[in-house]
Every structure is written in C-alpha cells, then in structure tokens.
Amino acid sequence: MDRRVTLAHGAGGKQTGELIREVFRKHFSNPEFTADDAAVLDLGTGRIAMTTDGFIVSPYRFPGGNIGKLSICGTVNDLACMGAKPMYMTCSFVIEEGFPMDELEEIAAAMEKTAAEAGVRIVAGDTKVAGKGQVDHVFITTTGIGALTEGVSLSGAKARPGDAVIVTGDVGRHGCTILLAREELGIDADVKSDCAPLSGLVESVLRATKDIHVIRDATRGGVGTVLYEIAEQSGVGVRVDQAAVPVDGAVGGVCGMLGLDPLYLANEGTMVVVAPKERAESVLEALHSHPYGEKAALIGEITGDNAGKVIVTTEIGTETLLPQPGGELLPRIC
Amino acid sequence: MTAMAADAAVLKAGRIMTDIMEKREPARKSAREIIESYDGPKLRIMEVCGTHTHEIFRLGIRSLLPDTIELVSGPGCPVCVTPVGFVDEAVMLALEKGAVVCTFGDLIRVPGTKMSLAGARAEGARIRIVYAPDDAVEYAAAHPEEQVVFLAVGFETTTPAAALAVRRARDEKIENFSILTANKTMPNAYLALRGSADAFLYPGHVNAITGETECRRLAEESGISGVIAGFTAKELLTALAVIIEKSKTGEPFFVNCYPRVVRPEGNPAGLSLIREVMEPCDSEWRGLGIIPMSGLRLREEYRGYDARVRFALPKIEGRPNPACRCGEVLQGKCRPSDCRVFGKGCTPEHPVGACMVSSEGACAAYYQYGAK
Amino acid sequence: MCVGLAAKVVGIRNGTALVDANGAKREVSAQLLEDLEPGDYVMVHAGVAIAKITDDDGDETDALMEML
Numbered sequence: 001m002d003r004r005v006t007l008a009h010g011a012g013g014k015q016t017g018e019l020i021r022e023v024f025r026k027h028f029s030n031p032e033f034t035a036d037d038a039a040v041l042d043l044g045t046g047r048i049a050m051t052t053d054g055f056i057v058s059p060y061r062f063p064g065g066n067i068g069k070l071s072i073c074g075t076v077n078d079l080a081c082m083g084a085k086p087m088y089m090t091c092s093f094v095i096e097e098g099f100p101m102d103e104l105e106e107i108a109a110a111m112e113k114t115a116a117e118a119g120v121r122i123v124a125g126d127t128k129v130a131g132k133g134q135v136d137h138v139f140i141t142t143t144g145i146g147a148l149t150e151g152v153s154l155s156g157a158k159a160r161p162g163d164a165v166i167v168t169g170d171v172g173r174h175g176c177t178i179l180l181a182r183e184e185l186g187i188d189a190d191v192k193s194d195c196a197p198l199s200g201l202v203e204s205v206l207r208a209t210k211d212i213h214v215i216r217d218a219t220r221g222g223v224g225t226v227l228y229e230i231a232e233q234s235g236v237g238v239r240v241d242q243a244a245v246p247v248d249g250a251v252g253g254v255c256g257m258l259g260l261d262p263l264y265l266a267n268e269g270t271m272v273v274v275a276p277k278e279r280a281e282s283v284l285e286a287l288h289s290h291p292y293g294e295k296a297a298l299i300g301e302i303t304g305d306n307a308g309k310v311i312v313t314t315e316i317g318t319e320t321l322l323p324q325p326g327g328e329l330l331p332r333i334c
Numbered sequence: 335m336t337a338m339a340a341d342a343a344v345l346k347a348g349r350i351m352t353d354i355m356e357k358r359e360p361a362r363k364s365a366r367e368i369i370e371s372y373d374g375p376k377l378r379i380m381e382v383c384g385t386h387t388h389e390i391f392r393l394g395i396r397s398l399l400p401d402t403i404e405l406v407s408g409p410g411c412p413v414c415v416t417p418v419g420f421v422d423e424a425v426m427l428a429l430e431k432g433a434v435v436c437t438f439g440d441l442i443r444v445p446g447t448k449m450s451l452a453g454a455r456a457e458g459a460r461i462r463i464v465y466a467p468d469d470a471v472e473y474a475a476a477h478p479e480e481q482v483v484f485l486a487v488g489f490e491t492t493t494p495a496a497a498l499a500v501r502r503a504r505d506e507k508i509e510n511f512s513i514l515t516a517n518k519t520m521p522n523a524y525l526a527l528r529g530s531a532d533a534f535l536y537p538g539h540v541n542a543i544t545g546e547t548e549c550r551r552l553a554e555e556s557g558i559s560g561v562i563a564g565f566t567a568k569e570l571l572t573a574l575a576v577i578i579e580k581s582k583t584g585e586p587f588f589v590n591c592y593p594r595v596v597r598p599e600g601n602p603a604g605l606s607l608i609r610e611v612m613e614p615c616d617s618e619w620r621g622l623g624i625i626p627m628s629g630l631r632l633r634e635e636y637r638g639y640d641a642r643v644r645f646a647l648p649k650i651e652g653r654p655n656p657a658c659r660c661g662e663v664l665q666g667k668c669r670p671s672d673c674r675v676f677g678k679g680c681t682p683e684h685p686v687g688a689c690m691v692s693s694e695g696a697c698a699a700y701y702q703y704g705a706k
Numbered sequence: 707m708c709v710g711l712a713a714k715v716v717g718i719r720n721g722t723a724l725v726d727a728n729g730a731k732r733e734v735s736a737q738l739l740e741d742l743e744p745g746d747y748v749m750v751h752a753g754v755a756i757a758k759i760t761d762d763d764g765d766e767t768d769a770l771m772e773m774l
Contacts, residue, residue: 572771593761595710
C-alpha cells in the first residue's frame, strides 16, 4: 500500500486516527500520553493539564479571525475541555521567507488580545524561517498548561447511557468560512468563523455544576467526528435529533450548494458537552447566559445500545446511521 | 400562485372541508401508510439515481419498507459508471502532460489502474476542484500560460454546463481550455437494465432537462414502468407510494411525480445546447460494458476543445481490479455486501471500485449506513 | 446522480443569474431558462439553473396523492 502522507491524514477523521496510532502513539507512548484533548499531569503540586496543537490554515486571514487568534483558541479550548484553567503557553512559528512583517505583527497582536481574554500568558516561543515555497506563509504550534479545577473529572470515556448531549453553539461555521475564504468556489455568504477562546464559557458551566462527564472541542472533523470519538471511547451509542442541531442559515445554504453536511465541518468556538440528564437544564442555562453560548442546544442523548455508533433521528422520524466522517471534505455534484 | 399550485390548494381546501363537515378522519391514506402497509407481491424498485440512493439512506426510508419491497441501486452515479481508463487519461494529462486538471470533487478518489487523482496530486500534479465547469474556463482565462482541462462527466443534467463552458471558450477565444469527455445519456441504459427491477425511480434532475417523453415511451413501447421522482422526503415517499399503487393494476405505467421541476418538454434550451456542441457516440460504462449510442463527444466544429485531440492521448485500456463486483452492483444483480472485498479490502478510505468512492455510490452508501 | 439546489433568483445580468439559497449567493448561468426574473425559484446544478420551480413539494405531493 502507498505509504505516503495524504491530505486525508490531516482531515481529522478515521485516517488521522490511524496516523496517530500507527506513527505517533507507537513512538511517544507513556502513562500520561492522552487520547483526550490535553494530558493531566501530577507534578506533586496539584494536577495540571497540558496540550499542544499545530496550526496551518489557508488563507491565514479569514472573516472572524486569523491564524494567530486560532492558535491561541485551539490550545486554550483543549485545556478548557479537561476542566483546566489555562495558565501558560508557548508558541513556535515556522515562517515562509518573504512573509510581510506587518502581517506577522497583525498575527501576534491577535494572539496577544486572545491570550488576554483567556487569561493565559505566552511564556516562551521559537521562530524558524523556511525557504520560499517550503511552507504556506506561516505555521504556528502552541503548547499550553492549565491548572485543573478541583472536583472536576472530564474524559471522552465517561459518557453514560441516559446522558444529555449538548452543543455550545451552531455547528460548522469555521469550516464553512475557510471553504469560502479560499475563493475558489465562487460562493458568497455572510459567514464568520466561530473562532473564540472558550475557557470563560467552560468556567461558567463548571460553576453551575461540576457533574459533567465529557467536554470536547469540535474542531477538525466537526461535531460528527467528536460524537464518534465519544461513542468509541465510552463504549456507548449516541442518538442525535437532526432537527435540534443548530445550523446558521447561510452555512446550511453553502452546504446545500456543495453537498456537504455541517456536522462534519470544523468549529473553533463550539464544543460538545455530555452531562447527566438531570444537569442538562443548568448546563444550558449557564451556556445561554454567556456570549459564546447563546445558541447552545440539547441535540441528543447517550444510549446503551448501538455502542460505537451515532444514530440520527431524521426529519421524518426514522432512524439512520450517521456516516462515520473520513477523508477529505470534497464538494460534490452527485 | 401558479395554476398547478392553485389547483392543489383548491383540492386541499376541498378535502379539509369535507373532513371537517363529516367529522371523520381523512379517508385517504398517506404515502407513508401506503408504503408501510404494502403486503402485495414482491416489488423490486431500482433507484437509478445515486442521489436518490444517498437521500433514501439519509432519511432512513429503508427502515419503513416492508419485506415485500426491495430497493436496489442502479447505475446513476456518473462517478461510478466512469470507466477506469478515464481516470488513467486524467492522471496522464495531469502528470505527464502538465495540464491543470479541473474536476468536480466527486472524481478525486476514484481509483484508476495505477492511481487516483488524489494519488496524482500527492505526486505533484495540479488538480483543482471546481463547483461549475465555467469556473474552469474562468481559471483558464486568468492563466493563459497554463493548459486547463475540465473532466466532463455526468448525465443530461450536467452536460449542458460542460457544453456552455466549451461554447464560452470558443466565443471568447480561450484557447488553453479543453475538456475530457465521458458524458453519458440515460435512455439506452434503461433498455440495457430492462428486467433488473419491476419499476424505476427515474432521476428527477435528468428529466428536468430531458422531460417526460423518453420515460413515457419506455412504458408505452417497451413495457418498462417507472416514475420521475424528486429528492425531498415528501417527494420520495410519494413516488414510492405511486409505484405501489400503480403496480397493482398490472399494466406498465409512467407518472411524473416531480412536476414542480420537471416539465413535460424538459428544458428545450438545454437539449438544443447539448445537440449543438455534442453528438452521440458509443460509450463504456463501468460494469455494464459498451452501450451503443449512450455517450456524447464534441462535434467536429468543437473538436479543437477535446483534450484527447489536443494532447494526442493514446488509447488507454484501464484495468479494473478483478475482485471488484461494481458492475453487478450497478445492474442490481448483486448487493454491495455480496462482494468479496466489500468492507474488507474495499472501504471508503481505500476504495477498490468506484461504487465505494462517491458518497452516492451504492457500496459507499451501504458501508457508511451499515446496511446489509 | 445530480445534486440540485433550490435557490431564489435575486438578480439577472447578461445571461447570468445571481441566486440565493438561505444567504449563500452565487452567480449561475441563466442561459437555459427564458424570462427569468428576480423572485423566481430555480433548481441549480453545477453552476447552471436547469429548471424553474413552480410549486413547493407539499402541494405537489398532495396533488399526486389525490390522483391515487
């Protein structure tokens, strides 16, 4: 078989999982190495969470943000998903020769502003410049650590039958924004990335109740991918009510044109929260009272049957399997 | 309001009034009730169109069907019926001839003899995904130093878009644009598929161009039954219910169940555009072999825009993987799960046959929705 | 076989129609349809408006069921 890295390995679906399993986990495996969004470490001084994330996005500037804002949000949100308060970050840049300095500064300024909002400090960094054409403008990798909130224990393996499945916002906006920003499809729509640091949002949820089982950042691969990850890690099924999934009108229109499903499009400011059914109301209340959670919605439940699968209740009340996301997202005509 | 809408509204109002006045449940069964309660002889229905296959799965319609109704998937996915040799030609254009190949996203992962377009892209070929053939012309106009080839696949629905692109290139003298044709037409395929099913669910968007005539004639002259179907839940359920009710008569039938989009005459401008730019030719369908006069190629006066001519492509005989049974799947002769490699050597990530590639391909739909 | 998108015509210019589907806008060819006007609904496929839509699917299916 062809052993090359393909774009499908970067799409967040099944192949990405394979790449991590067969290359990285094989070599990096240790007791703290995590399948969740951040590792939890016991340094003898209280528990911390730690994670790292690389950012390549074309174009590096898009409606609603740029790669700098994205690089802070991604790592902050991964820490927040473990119930950690993000504290320190490092960042590493790979910059293409010839990249305009004032645009680099614009990126750095966005990082500063977003870090301040999230209450996190950038404490170390690294810069490399690659020859013209060796990278696409600029790549950023950020690493962050955060202090774990006492009494909170979150993991993709903790979903239980009967739990409520909640999304913290409308789905697919970031992925849709990037598709349109590439300007190759000739489609014009008023869609902005949902890119936002969600540590404050998670904090207010955890203030309402610490009895939460899973929080997952629905980035690459979208909510569909996250639901499959939870189903697999927890050994449960997930049932989603199609009509309850919040989708921005224009995102729906773009998806209709291109034959795509918003459930597979990336988010950078929307998470999936799984909590005991009796906590659903207070979680939703906390989300709705936060500016980043106004469109939060209960979209389904965890089931004991159909382990490892995501079942959708359709508009006509029938049940069907949500196809497992995989491969590159391709606009289709048929 | 259109005349038809007005008629429907009057009918609806009349029915509601009767119901209210007589204080009874509506006597009429809903489409869904007709489908769920069907207990007549076994009925085999072929959804010709891959988008129908996809929507039927997405809407969970199969879960409503009694055992007496079997839905089989037909050859109506242009990606699935495109032969291996076509992918090989496209790969050769991109890798050896240095052309920028513009394609619908659907074709990217279809396996060729050696590799797919995705494979060629990983080797450095320039492949661009476009939403419309016209976008490829636009790109060619903006990059006169490059040779741009659009991969023209599709049935009557899609062919006018490719024909418009060629005509624009000629009118605006965009000489670095050409197309690689694999366009196909449906009527002869229906005849080739005769006997595969008791009734066809005709592909509504093909009929939007071709109209009712051909399908009506299939019922009247060849005894082939079918209905033109739309794509919403209501339209699909109604089309299935109409098939069930009409089948009870035992006579061949034809009904246009998608009149809000399909006119009896179709789209005359689209048909004459196809005739102006293209002419019929024999065409190879993956799995079905060569069906006489079921394909389209550029007419003599447009031959300069034919990539095969411009790049003097040699005749390429593609070699499909022998384990693959896509051909039988496309004819409804076997189910995807009957194939030896289905779900094992052949998955959406590593497709062996084209039916596993397109999300509307029968194999991909069966695999992703866990059907047997 | 063919993904079709129902969209509203919001502008017409030289054989091109600007269509809008829930706020997603794109220019498509209007060359296959005569007398398109802003406000019309069309079925769009691969960047071409292939048919005018004359009704909604509810009224259409009601009329068909009535026929049975």
